[in-house]
Amino acid sequence: MSKQVDYALQLMYALSKLKKDEYLSLRKFAVDSKISFLFLQRIARSLKKANFIDAARGVRGGYYCLINPKHITLKELMTAVDGPFGITDCTKGMDCPRKKTCTACDLFSKINKHIEQVLNQTRILDRV
Numbered sequence: 001m002s003k004q005v006d007y008a009l010q011l012m013y014a015l016s017k018l019k020k021d022e023y024l025s026l027r028k029f030a031v032d033s034k035i036s037f038l039f040l041q042r043i044a045r046s047l048k049k050a051n052f053i054d055a056a057r058g059v060r061g062g063y064y065c066l067i068n069p070k071h072i073t074l075k076e077l078m079t080a081v082d083g084p085f086g087i088t089d090c091t092k093g094m095d096c097p098r099k100k101t102c103t104a105c106d107l108f109s110k111i112n113k114h115i116e117q118v119l120n121q122t123r124i125l126d127r128v
Helices: 003-016 026-033 037-049 074-082 105-121
Strands: 053-056 062-065
Touching: 003 026, 003 037, 003 062, 003 074, 026 037, 037 053, 037 074, 074 105
Parallel strands: none
Antiparallel strands: 053 062
């Protein structure tokens, strides 16, 4: 799992704790979490593009959830910040020049399907 996904999870968790009509300052969250503000901005843009969050401008503005995070799967979040999921390029749907001769392709596809199943069944606010 990438740092982007890790930080996106932390951000979504913080947003899930907000009360109605309450907003999260990304700058304050960055300082409190010891995460780069610029890196968080990039993550927030990805989450906004995926329609998970939005921002309100102004002195009391900040970020808030558009979708209840308890309904977002880990795969959806990962895809929003990292792009298509796959353990290898060929399992991400990318063209592989060795596809016809690759002896590991079937194995990678099988493993990828199992991981995807778990990611699709896991909500980002699930606690283990």
